[in-house]
Amino acid sequence: MIYLLFYRILLLLLLPLLLIFLLIRSKSNKAYRQRLAERLGFFPKPYQQGGIVVHAASVGEVIALKSFIEKLLLNYPDLAITITSFTPTGSAQITKLFGDRVQHGYLPLDILPCTALFLHRLQPKMMIFMETELWPNLIAQCAQQNIKLLLINGRLSKKSLTSYQKIGPLIKPCLNHFDKILTQSQENLSHFLQLGAQASRCVNSGNLKFDISVNAQVMAKKVELAKLLFTDERQEQRSIWLVASTHDGDETIVLTAFKTLLSQYPRLLLVLVPRHPERFAQVAKLCLEQGLSLAKRSENTVINNEQVWLLDSLGELMAAFALSDIVTMGGSFNAVGGHNPLEPALFNKPVIVGPNMSNFNEIMQQLRQADAIVQLTADEPSHQLAKEVSVLLQQPERQKSLGENALKVVLANQGASEKTLAQVQALLASNGAKS
Structure with missing residues (x-):
């Protein structure tokens, strides 16, 4: 807990520098200085509450998620499906693929006031993260609010494993806030276990990136x-x-x-x-x-x-x-x-x-x-x-x-989307949500 507290204080102190970084980045891509309010947790209106939030950081993740998102839209027509991204190109890809069938905005910086405002606005039933997107503060807040947490297409290379092990006291609790961690392969599952994830939370469900198709x-x-x-x-x-x-x-x-x-x-x-x-x-x-x-x-x-x-x-x-x-x-x-x-x-x-x-x-x-x-x-x-x-x-x-x-x-190798959907259905059913 002390490590999470230190992490929260550090990022809060760094907030001005993070905003300056986004402004500097915007010199070559003006989209980085647009919609800054979303980076601070002000999810754009209008929005529906009580749905499923899926985070896809950038273009590659959005494309890999396409089949899975389509299944969510089909199986949960009465729930708001929200897709967040962190890059302008990822944002553009979400709009291109899904249009107004989903809610979309940037995931806020992982800073306590920003993430608290984001969760207050959307009040999701479930948050879904992808691959190695670990946001310790946001994940801890979701756990405190009994929001179901799912990590899908989990990927953890040997290099990333070594890096994360250096901050193990912060990352291990973060991993074990997830209700389930679905990994791309047995090797990735092994790496998550080495990092401290509980075996009962981890399942090898295959790689969503195989579930691509031509539309x-x-x-x-x-x-x-x-x-x-x-x-x-x-x-x-x-x-x-x-x-x-x-x-x-x-x-x-x-x-x-x-x-x-x-x-x-x-x-x-x-x-x-x-x-x-x-x-x-x-x-x-x-x-x-x-x-x-x-x-x-x-x-x-x-x-x-x-x-x-x-x-x-x-x-x-x-x-x-x-x-x-x-x-x-x-x-x-x-x-x-x-x-x-x-x-x-x-x-x-x-x-x-x-x-x-x-x-x-x-x-x-x-x-x-x-x-x-x-x-x-x-x-x-x-x-x-x-x-x-x-x-x-x-x-x-x-x-x-x-x-x-x-x-x-x-x-x-296709089929990971169906296995991932099955985990979503099981978690939501345990929480009383209906498709």
Whole structure:
């Protein structure tokens, strides 16, 4: 309890600095200085009370939750379903996927007055957190108010385990406030137990990220993008290499590899999709500095002979996967730990990743066992990347087999959403809520 008290006092003292950080962040992305009241707990009106709140920090988590949220909406039509996020891109994705079928606002800073106001406004029956989103203050307040607590798609890497163990007296009580902790895999379950979670609270329910599907909205967006890419059937169709969710440093590796490839494949089109919107201008500048011709999605121009297409837009990555020939996932060439390779796999696409996919250890193990992915080593990443893309461009059958194998892995592992819904139903039933 003393550690939680210290944590609360520390964050309260840091509140001015946290707000200054958001304002500094807003220099590159103005959305961070908008809706600041929500960061302080003022959930936007109008709102309904007494429902289920699900927290999805950013875009990837929102997409992974789609199937589960749809099941909540279907099974609890009389309860308000609220989805919170912490980033502007996550917020935009929630609006895009669910519109006014859900309530939406930012989750407040984990500071006592802010979280108290948030809970007072919404008075939820249940709070659902995802993966490693542990908010000690908010979680403790929910427990004090007998709000059911569920951690879903629980993920705890060895690195995160080591970090959390350093603040074990704060985190262990936080974990054991949860009524249930549903983990992505047995390995993750083991890590939660090592951190101090009680075994009776922990269940391996599988990974929600497998429960993805293609909807009409994605297919409509695919048609829209295709009109910019394939304008003249008489022209030779260009091969498309898409590099998704890039971070600082990724683009340098990719552009070096791309310039090598151009000598052999001059018609190859590189589609770059930075992870964070505030980096769009920086990435565009980098491409031009490398002497490459560039088109931007935001300009809505038809692609002719440009070498790079910068997808400086939101909510179009899934459709872009559908139009690509080869996909590389960013964040896998540095300490980020990679991004979800299952999304391009859903479209039968061959996927190449860098050496660090630590965020997806179990998924990567299954993909490797099924010969469904190409992973590079840490040595000379640009050279390796150019080599592997070249191999796939020369071997259409290899492209096809990698994509088909990856899709089989996705389909074979679906079902976590149903198991997660069953836990929600059991907890709400124990609390007297009815569907």
